[in-house]
Amino acid sequence: MVAMSSYQRPRVPAFAQELDRSIVQMHSLEYRRPAQLPEGGVLVVGAANSGAEIALDMARAGRRVWVSGRSPGQVPFRIEHPLGHRVVMPILIGVIFHHLLTMDTPLGRRARPDFVFKGTPLIRTKRGDLRAAGVTLVPRTQGVSGGKPRLEDGAVLDVASVVWCTGFDLGREWIEPPVFDDEGEPRQVKGVVPDEPGLYFVGPHFLYSASSTMIHGVGRDARRVTETIGRRLRARAA
Structure with a gap:
């Protein structure tokens, strides 16, 4: 991993x-x-x-x-305003970044290049x-x-x-298998590399969602990857 x-x-x-x-x-x-x-x-x-x-x-x-x-x-509100801090930011970080802007939604797939290559x-x-x-x-x-x-x-x-x-x-030159695209991003699906069984990623920007580098997002990504590893190990042992 x-x-x-x-x-x-x-x-x-x-x-x-x-x-x-x-x-x-x-x-x-x-x-x-x-x-x-x-x-x-x-x-x-x-x-x-x-x-x-x-x-x-x-x-x-x-x-x-x-x-x-x-x-x-830029986001169209003031983060330091009570309404922005208590209402808008939780919606932005907890809902939009975490559930709407993901690789499973058309909007998320369209937004990903801007998040990865142009900045938040x-x-x-x-x-x-x-x-x-x-x-x-x-x-x-x-x-x-x-x-x-x-x-x-x-x-x-x-x-x-x-x-x-x-x-x-990205600092990934030490990874020898050819699993990166032309932009240097790993070819993966929710952290799992289809072309290289046994290789997994957790932590890259927008691995699965706009929240993938945030505590709640990276936790979800890590949990999903470890569950995949567990299933594969159990299948191998069966």
Whole structure:
């Protein structure tokens, strides 16, 4: 059983090494507080939840901040509002993510690529919060020009630091059987690999549902896999 999440190794684009050495680079995994970065402008690459929250934190500390990337969308309510916290979030997490957005429903199958490859919709920090804090929203970072980050529209930013909120690699190279698709995702059904009997997965993002990386979701996935293993062992012993 491969009980690994999808967040194993920080992912940074190859062109990051072309940035001028004077520009401090950091992955979101390392970020704790604004004081970790030098004075000056900050480019946050990645516009999903980590990028949005880090950008807002930096802006509130008085930094000039740019957020680069496509918006993953956002939930249409405030999580900190009593109604959102006590009513909407339980419905979203416990019902929609857990029962509606699954591999057994057409809606879940359509939504899965966005959840896996584009990031979860903004939950706490919204695009409007960033604009209100003075954060500049810009296109994707595409490369480097003259040692500085270059955006998709050709603009080059003069910044002192870059925070990469660009996700993680799966870290599954050690698994030798050819059980992965072109995107590096295991070809599995509810954690069971049909092409490789005896190989199972628990923990990847949207293994079965949008809740598969949450406590209640991963518990359900693990229970289903262990039940399958038990049935197979009993059948073998019979």
